[in-house]
Amino acid sequence: MRTQLAEIEQAALREAKTLATLREVEQLKVKYLGKKGLVTGILRGMGQLSPEERPLVGQLANRVKKGIESALDELAGKLAQKELDEKLLKEKIDITLPPRLIKLGKKHILSQVREEIEDVLIEMGFAIAEGPEVELDYYNFKSLNFPDEHPARDMQDTFYLQDDVLLRTHTSSVQIRTMEKLKPPVKIISPGKVYRCDYDNTHSPMFMQVEGLYVDKGVTFAQLKGVLNLFYRKIFGEEVKTRFRPSFFPFTEPSAEVDVSCVICRGEGCRVCQGTGWLEIMGAGMVDPNVFDFVGYDSEEYSGFAFGLGVDRVAMLKYGIDNIRLLYENDLRFLRQF
Ligand code: FA5
Numbered sequence: 001m002r003t004q005l006a007e008i009e010q011a012a013l014r015e016a017k018t019l020a021t022l023r024e025v026e027q028l029k030v031k032y033l034g035k036k037g038l039v040t041g042i043l044r045g046m047g048q049l050s051p052e053e054r055p056l057v058g059q060l061a062n063r064v065k066k067g068i069e070s071a072l073d074e075l076a077g078k079l080a081q082k083e084l085d086e087k088l089l090k091e092k093i094d095i096t097l098p099p100r101l102i103k104l105g106k107k108h109i110l111s112q113v114r115e116e117i118e119d120v121l122i123e124m125g126f127a128i129a130e131g132p133e134v135e136l137d138y139y140n141f142k143s144l145n146f147p148d149e150h151p152a153r154d155m156q157d158t159f160y161l162q163d164d165v166l167l168r169t170h171t172s173s174v175q176i177r178t179m180e181k182l183k184p185p186v187k188i189i190s191p192g193k194v195y196r197c198d199y200d201n202t203h204s205p206m207f208m209q210v211e212g213l214y215v216d217k218g219v220t221f222a223q224l225k226g227v228l229n230l231f232y233r234k235i236f237g238e239e240v241k242t243r244f245r246p247s248f249f250p251f252t253e254p255s256a257e258v259d260v261s262c263v264i265c266r267g268e269g270c271r272v273c274q275g276t277g278w279l280e281i282m283g284a285g286m287v288d289p290n291v292f293d294f295v296g297y298d299s300e301e302y303s304g305f306a307f308g309l310g311v312d313r314v315a316m317l318k319y320g321i322d323n324i325r326l327l328y329e330n331d332l333r334f335l336r337q338f
Pocket residue numbers: 156169170171172196198199202203204205206207208209211249252255280281282283284285306307308309310311312313324
C-alpha cells in the first residue's frame with residue numbers, strides 16, 4: 001500500500017504539470033481525492049491492514065492527500081490568475097478613443113421661437129392664458145363682433161366641425177374667455193395653434209399665434225406702439241423698423257396691421273418679402289367697445305389694446321426660412337440646424 005501511495009502521488013503530480021485550465025484541475029482533484037478517488041480508495045481499504053501498519057499507512061495516506069491537495073490548489077491559483085489576466089487583456093478598453101456621438105433631441109424651432117416670444121412678453125408683465133382649439137362660433141366670431149353672415153368672417157377661411165363648432169382660426173377667442181372670468185386690469189398673452197383653410201409659401205393650414213390683450217383704465221394706442229416696438233427690437237435686434245398700416249378687424253377700432261422691415265434683405269426687397277422690404281407679422285388695435293359689451297366691461301371706464309402675431313412668420317424671418325412648409329415636414333436635416 002505504501003508503494004501504491006507513492007506511485008499515486010507521483011502520478012498525480014506528473015499529471016498536474018500537464019494541466020492548462022481550472023476545469024482540468026477540478027477533474028484531477030476528483031480523480032485522486034474525490035469520493036471514488038484513488039487516494040480515498042486506499043484510505044477505505046485500510047481496514048484490511050494490521051493494527052500496527054494502519055496508523056503508519058494512515059499518516060502516509062493523509063500526507064499524500066494533503067500534498068496532492070496543496071499542489072493542485074497552488075496550480076488552481078496560478079491558472080485563475082492567468083485566466084483573469086487573459087480576460088482583462090481581451091476586454092481592454094482604450095479610454096483615449098473618442099466616444100461615439102450621441103444625437104440629442106431638442107426643441108422644435110417653432111417651440112423655441114414661441115418660448116422666446118413668451119419670455120419677452122412675460123418680462124413686460126403679461127401672463128399666459130390658454131383656451132380650446134376646438135371652439136364655439138360664439139368665442140371665435142360672434143363675441144368678437146363678427147355679426148352672423150358678416151363678410152369679415154370670410155377673411156379667415158374656417159374649418160367647421162358642426163354649424164357652430166369650429167377649429168379656432170385665431171387665439172383672439174381666448175380674449176373673450178379670459179375677460180368673462182376676470183375683472184380689469186387684464187394683461188394676458190395666449191399662445192397656441194390655430195387653423196385655416198389656407199396653403200402657400202407663407203400660409204399653412206395649421207399655424208401658431210400669440211395673442212396679447214391689455215385692458216385697464218386709460219390704455220392708449222401709444223402704449224400699444226411702445227410695447228410692440230420694444231417687442232420687435234428684443235426679438236429681431238435693435239436695427240429693425242416697424243410700420244403700422246391702417247387695417248380692419250371687427251374686434252378692434254382703430255385697427256392696424258404691423259409690418260417689420262425684412263430682416264433677410266434689410267428692407268431692400270427679396271423673395272421672402274416679395275420685393276416690398278416689409279413683412280406682415282401681426283394684426284393689432286384698440287379693443288372695440290362692442291367686445292366689452294359682450295363680456296360686461298364698461299367701455300366708458302376701461303379701454304384696451306390687443307395684438308395677434310404669427311409665430312411661424314417670426315421664425316421664418318428670424319432664420320431666413322422661405323417656405324412655411326419646412327416648419328411642418330419634420331425633416332430632421334432641416335430641424336437639426338436650429
Ligand atoms: C388675426 O388673426 C387677428 N386675430 C389678429 C389680431 C389680434 C388683430 C388682436 C387685432 C387684435 P390675421 O388674420 O391677420 O389676424 O393673422 C395674424 C397673423 O397670423 C398674420 O399677421 C400672420 O403672421 C399670421 N397668419 C395668418 N394666416 C396664416 C397662415 N395661414 N399661416 C401662417 N401664418 C398666418
